Amino acid sequence: MIDHFSAHPDADGTRPLDHLTSGRVALVHEWFGATGGSENVFRQISNLLPDAERFVLWKDHDAVEPNLRESWLAQTPLRRTKAGALPLMPLVWRTLSRERFDLVISSSHAFAHTVRLGSAEHTRYLSYVHSPARYIWSPNFDGRGSNPLLALPRRVLQTVDVRLSRHVHGYAANSEEVRARIARYWRRDAVVINPPVDVEYFAAAPAADQSQSRDYLLGVGRWIPYKNFDLIIQIAEAARLPVVIAGSGPEETALRRAAERARVAVTFEVRPSKERLRRLYWGARALLFPVHEDFGIIPVEAQACGTPVVGLRRGGLLETVDNGETGFLVDSVDPHSFVPLVHRLPELSPERIQAHAAGFSEQQFAARMTGWIAEARR
Template sequence: MSEQPRPNFDVAESLPRQPTARATPATLTGRSVALVHEWFGATGGSEQVFRHIADLVPQGERFVLWKDRDASEPGLRESWLSRTPLRHSKAAALPLMPLVWRTLSRRRFDVVISSSHAFAHTVKLGDASSTTHLSYVHAPARYIWSPDFDGRGANPLLTLPRRVLQGIDVRLSTHVHAYAANSREVQARIRRYWHRDAVVINPPVDVEWFAAAPTADRAQARDYLLGVGRWIPYKNFDLVIAVAAAAGMPLVLAGSGPQEAQLRRLAERATVPVTFEVRPGRERLRRLYWGARALLFPVHEDFGIIPVEAQACGTPVVGLRRGGLLETVVDGSTGFLVDSTDPADHAAGVRRIGELAADRVAAHAVAFSAARFAAEMTTWIDHECR
């Protein structure tokens, strides 16, 4: 197959949104397949996507750089990097990742499918003439390519290392036959940074499970605001607290992360009650969605599975008019999108939540189902591997 970029076709627009059955790529029958992911954490959205890809390709051998200690995922083959102290520091390990992906295994596969948000798309497990390399991209590494909205790479001292890694990223990915992006936002970045086309296949969300809340939960008062996610700087949970205060409504923060102590200090000074739910289980998270007046999501996200989960529960979203929210939230129908990071502007959206119909919010989320993802991924894989 040619290594030149293929013409783009948007799977999300060309297929039925609610297929009735999970399909399996016919072209992979009898072929050896490697499935590749970055590091494997316990609860991340990219890990959920990787699991769904693995479900589609059960014969695939699964490779990761390492898996976190609390990730109880069986059948993952870890790289040699997992046996070093670098597994505990993604930032320190980053410069070595391209080398690790090129020395991952001596085995050669007919098809390689990577799930990439750093360097996994550079993995090479066979020559381009005999191996089809496909890559599903959650984002080109934000701390390398997009330090303007992810501060992890914004230090001026990192400018030169960033440029070096950008060059490596492009040079080591010329063998990739085709890309799929998780959103139009990421599709545009792939074109801008790597000069490649990509189809758009939105991630799978378990919308049926989140929508099927017990009757008691459907009757909840929805008398608090909710923030969900990893407590790290670019997620803007400090702004979430400020929005709740401006709206004069109690807030629940669900998640975990290194900013917990800082956020608790902010919460102590807030003018509204702020409750912390640390690492809530899936059932508890669903209950939190169902009980919330609105999900606050003032973050520039690549796609954002959390806002879709909330909408599946009939819970509107108030967030930034940027990134994935432009695809997952219908402004004025399933939530309100705000151009600024002024808490007062977001609070104004919260006050308008009563204008929205919960059943319409929930119906919109169905478009992002796992069955839809399976059908679109199957079509893409079969198209590229035929």
């Protein structure tokens, strides 16, 4: 056993993993985009293991991230189409490098957990899972891969996904929701380590916004169908409150058309900066989040600002929202079912909401990750 991966905790409860004196570590991630929750997790893991070699399928041209080793897939036109590259991903993860490593940690939401480097039998493989590939295992969540013509390819890829991951020694899931999927699809257990959220940044109110009246509702995220931004506009309309829609995505034209028909003011904030997003959170009466997410970092960011969340009683919100204390959860997607809860928002304490969000901090993530890695090495 190589016990140098275990270490005594620091004063803040984390174990320093960056002082390794022997043993090679590799970190692998799917494709690396400019922004995203999974990319942030990969960065945080990288901070814990700064001497590790880092591999990705490819890096988007607008992604500013140093020292990433791209796969051969990055040299092909397939880097521009995730759907086209998907069938090749298991092969890429098995032909990535012939180098030998003592520890390999993957950040996986497609096939990264199937990675195998070199041929050393003593290599320890760990995987932090954002979700088993949704477009393969649960396409009904967001529609990707739900075409009936793709049913047979999905079954083939499911078989490949399970078979090529038998060598993984330990899994961590980003939520109880994802842990249940890992058990259902892969027949494996996992520990739950919620992803890191920069709660300290969002909890610090912008000076000019200390006395915000919180007079609008807010929707934040990618403008794609399963995120239900059309429903957010309908909820605001039913509640007779203005709404701000922040983000970007292919649904922008359709959403702007819906906004023109709405009987309330709908304002669009396209690609807001982190600072601007914090101001939007602090100025909102509530974040509307009527979507089934694996975890959902955005609701935690909102709560760090003392802003309650009104969303669906599904997925990650069951873990990130304390129903009746830091927000309200709804079973129905009928926009009118949200209205009574929107009117109850003054009952909630911003201080209580912020305190709840603190449990999802980057420091908490670091402590849990280092503990999991050290335990898995024993």
